[in-house]
Amino acid sequence: MRKKLVLFIIVMVTIVNLISGVFIFLNIQFMKIPGVSTKVDIVKVGSDEGVAEVSFTVFNSNGFDVVVENVKVVMRTSNGTRVGYMEINGGVIPSWGHRVFNGSFVVDFHGCNPRFLNTRITGDVGVNIGFIRKTMPLSVTVVSILGDAENIFTSPVLKVDVDFSEITQKGVNVTLMVDAYNPNMFDIVVSSTLVEIRNETGGVVGDLRLPGFCLSAKETTWVNGSGMISIEALNAEVLTMNMSTVVSAIIAGFNESLSFYVETRVETPDLETLLSSKFPTEAIIRGDYRFSLRGFVDEITIDVYNPNNIELMAKDVTVLIARSDHNKRCVIATCDIADSIIKANTTTTLKGEVVIPYRKLLIPPLDGRFIPDWLEVTVRANVTIQGLNKYIWVGVTGCQDIRLWTLD
Structure with a gap:
């Protein structure tokens, strides 16, 4: 009697396991493809290189855990040239949950057209339960627009000091001392610039010439310019210096020309400071x-x-x-x-x-x-x-x- 009872229990457990296995197998066979949300940003742009950041989220809409593995990110230009590559460590995504995967890589722009960049993210999504294994491919493509140079270019930071020196019958000699910092990751070249000087009514009362100079990436450069204003300009309390020039740069492997405008206001000096201090009157x-x-x-x-x-x-x-x-x-x-x-x-x-x-x-x-x-x-x-x-x-x-x- 006891043997029959034990045999009956074994048979029932086997039947239950078989039924459960069948349901699990069927459930896995009908596994839903996880949802994916992807974001690719070009966060830094230099003369020949840039930095891209990738962030994608995988949503598991199944009643069991899934595993994401073999994740690879490949960035190409519109003509198919590969400019960036990265591998991301995968991981387990709990049932009805999600997980965010992040990474960054260097983008090589040498000789490529960077306006449109295609980023393809591939990997495998699978499940392992006992002897049952099921995987499916994961593939997402994102098109990134690098944008115009104006959107990438950050204007130089300028500190301007103006010195009104000798006064003569022709006018007042002016020296412009510029401390320029380039916050960009690429070198920029500022062409020779004519700076207009205007009084409070908008009339032009003089000008000065600022020579062209090169600003290395993340570096500071000092440059001096000189010119002259009319004597009548001293009647104003404040003078405005307008500098409009063209800045050229190699951005993402391409020569770009950008417009650059700076306006500086300076107080006119007192007459006593312009007269000779070496010899008394x-x-x-x-x-x-x-x-x-x-x-x-x-x-x-x-x-x-x-x-x-x-x-x-x-x-x-x-x-x-x-x-x-x-x-x-x-x-x-x-x-x-x-x-x-x-x-x-x-x-x-x-x-x-x-x-x-x-x-x-x-x-x-x-x-x-x-x-x-x-x-x-x-x-x-x-x-x-x-x-x-x-x-x-x-x-x-x-x-x-x-x-x-x-x-x-």
Whole structure:
């Protein structure tokens, strides 16, 4: 009896296993092809090479685990030339689950047309259950468009420093110092560039020439340019420098020409900073006194030496004479001198006449003397350059002793 029971159990277990095996076999035979989502990006582009990143996701819509293996990625151009290859480690995808596979590889552009790139991903998807094995091929093709050069090219990073140096009768010399960094993976060549300089109303007030230069990939280059602006340009508070040029580069194995535009705004310098700092502008005041019916007359002579390479204009020239009594100052006469041009690199003489009324000269103020200790002669003027609306207000003072024993 016991033997019959054991035999019955063995038979039933065998039947159940056979039925289960049949169902598993049938289920595997009708295994659904996994879904695949693929993304291929060209993330870096150099002169002859690039870097591609591949990411694809496999979705398992079956009730059992599947295995992805023998994954290969091949990138070709539209004419079939292979430019990239990579193998990706496979793995197990759980039932009703998904798995993401990633990788990157170098793309060789030497002599190939990179506009359209075909990326084919192949592999095997299978299942192993006991002695049952089933596999099916996995194949996906992705077409990548590398894009136009403008979409690949990143503009250089420029740091611009402007130096306004010598001022002459022709204009103001300008030096442009450019610190340029190339953030791209390929070399670029900037052609010789004419930089226009405009004032606040948009008028062109000068230009400068920036020589052509080469920017190596991921490197910094320094280049200087020079030019001139008109004197009238200094009337503006801010000047705009417009640089429009053509940049050439070898991108993905092909020569490309790209437009490049930069606008820089700079403040105009003060007039004092443009005038000579090596030699001072000197002035000597001389007075020739004489008596007249009108009063005590002082013939003023002012010798002004201009060390600059440009003529200066002295405007609103005023002479003030003050008497000094016990270090107390009192203005007793004034006069104006006509506007004058001070020649460049030479001495120019300005002349004027001051009449001091006798009552102001001889009648002392409170606690003053009959004859003052001395006379202070002060000359003030607005100094500018013809064509400018900016001025430098200057003044110089000299003392003259007019005690009776010094008078002729």
